[in-house]
Amino acid sequence: MTRHYNFCAGPAALPAAVLERARSELLDYQGRGLSVMEMSHRSDEFVAIAERAETDLRTLLNIPSNYKVLFLQGGASMQFAMLPMNLLGGGGSANFIQTGIWGKKALSEAKHLGYRCHLAASSEASGNTAVPALDALAISNDAAYLHYTSNETIGGLKFDYTPVVKRDDGSDVPLVCDMSSNILSGPINVSDFGVIYAGAQKNIGPAGLTLVIVRDDLLGKTVPGAPSLFDYQLLAEAGSMVNTPPTYAWYLAGLVFQWLQNDMGGLSAMDALNQRKADKLYAAIDASAFYSNPIARANRSRMNVPFVLADAALDNVFLQEADEAGLLNLKGHRSVGGMRASLYNAVPEEAVDALIAFMADFEQRRG
Numbered sequence: 306m307t308r309h310y311n312f313c314a315g316p317a318a319l320p321a322a323v324l325e326r327a328r329s330e331l332l333d334y335q336g337r338g339l340s341v342m343e344m345s346h347r348s349d350e351f352v353a354i355a356e357r358a359e360t361d362l363r364t365l366l367n368i369p370s371n372y373k374v375l376f377l378q379g380g381a382s383m384q385f386a387m388l389p390m391n392l393l394g395g396g397g398s399a400n401f402i403q404t405g406i407w408g409k410k411a412l413s414e415a416k417h418l419g420y421r422c423h424l425a426a427s428s429e430a431s432g433n434t435a436v437p438a439l440d441a442l443a444i445s446n447d448a449a450y451l452h453y454t455s456n457e458t459i460g461g462l463k464f465d466y467t468p469v470v471k472r473d474d475g476s477d478v479p480l481v482c483d484m485s486s487n488i489l490s491g492p493i494n495v496s497d498f499g500v501i502y503a504g505a506q507k508n509i510g511p512a513g514l515t516l517v518i519v520r521d522d523l524l525g526k527t528v529p530g531a532p533s534l535f536d537y538q539l540l541a542e543a544g545s546m547v548n549t550p551p552t553y554a555w556y557l558a559g560l561v562f563q564w565l566q567n568d569m570g571g572l573s574a575m576d577a578l579n580q581r582k583a584d585k586l587y588a589a590i591d592a593s594a595f596y597s598n599p600i601a602r603a604n605r606s607r608m609n610v611p612f613v614l615a616d617a618a619l620d621n622v623f624l625q626e627a628d629e630a631g632l633l634n635l636k637g638h639r640s641v642g643g644m645r646a647s648l649y650n651a652v653p654e655e656a657v658d659a660l661i662a663f664m665a666d667f668e669q670r671r672g
């Protein structure tokens with residue numbers, strides 16, 4: 306069996322150690338004679354798996370006790386709808402910082418549902434190559450929350466600061482962050498946020514699971530008529546089991562949390578490794594006249610590194626040769642073209658080294 310290097314933006318590489326552990330427990334979970342996939346979500350075994358995953362996540366991210374952790378379905382995109390439904394019940398508007406496609410989708414979904422929205426800042430006019438400065442954010446006085454995307458997966462743009470803001474009267478505006486593509490890539494200060502959410506299929510586990518971390522005081526503000534399955538408070542009260550949760554994805558996420566803590570040394574170690582991986586690849590791109598990346602240095606994503614070739618006519622040859630060399634899924638998002646290497650936690654440093662060597666060789670032969 307050969308496992309190639311997978312640079313997919315999502316569903317993304319999973320740690321081999323996690324997949325091996327899952328394989329070893331696939332048919333018979335710890336002597337119980339059945340698979341985790343075949344267990345009742347209400348069974349003692351599964352409840353223990355679920356609780357362990359939450360406890361481990363709380364340890365990894367140092368989540369304070371006044372936050373609830375929800376293990377949901379529907380993807381990060383469903384949160385685009387659930388957020389205004391849960392946070393605008395007391396009135397006010399949803400404020401947005403838009404730095405790319407995902408932030409834009411979050412705003413258009415809230416608008417589509419008829420909620421009052423306000424664009425506090427956007428980097429669209431400048432091609433989303435740098436994030437707006439903190440003092441450029443124009444928050445509305447009726448802001449119920451401020452939404453932003455800490456890492457834009459398609460553009461490869463990350464915030465280099467946390468946009469903690471206040472209304473004119475000095476009161477805090479709850480900060481809501483789509484961390485789908487950079488959660489668990491390093492430590493964060495959860496207390497800066499009202500809500501953190503992330504689709505699992507990058508740094509957490511397989512697709513089908515969505516994490517929501519929500520501060521207690523934001524619960525109970527749901528708009529009238531919201532479906533029960535969309536209501537954070539009901540979901541929190543039911544331990545994310547209002548209905549059948551995505552049990553196997555939850556279990557695998559738990560294995561990833563154990564891997565991060567026990568095998569990788571926790572999030573500070575992960576942070577250093579991720580920085581090293583990204584620094585190497587950007588250095589190789591910057592040192593070459595053949596490859597380029599347009600993002601302002603301070604905002605370059607460590608997780609998703611888009612780059613273009615000097616001659617776009619070579620894109621398909623590049624992708625084909627890379628694939629043959631065991632470097633998979635380097636094609637950029639269909640909306641932007643070019644290449645994109647996603648360097649999530651489960652992508653080892655050797656994969657980045659192999660990619661850099663391949664890029665240098667390709668440039669020499671074809672550039």
Ligand code: PMP
Nearest residue numbers: 380381382407458483485486504
């Ligand atoms: N937000 C970000 C930052 C993403 O990268 C993605 C998916 N690539 C989404 C939201 C949408 O996630 P999902 O497909 O889970 O709805």
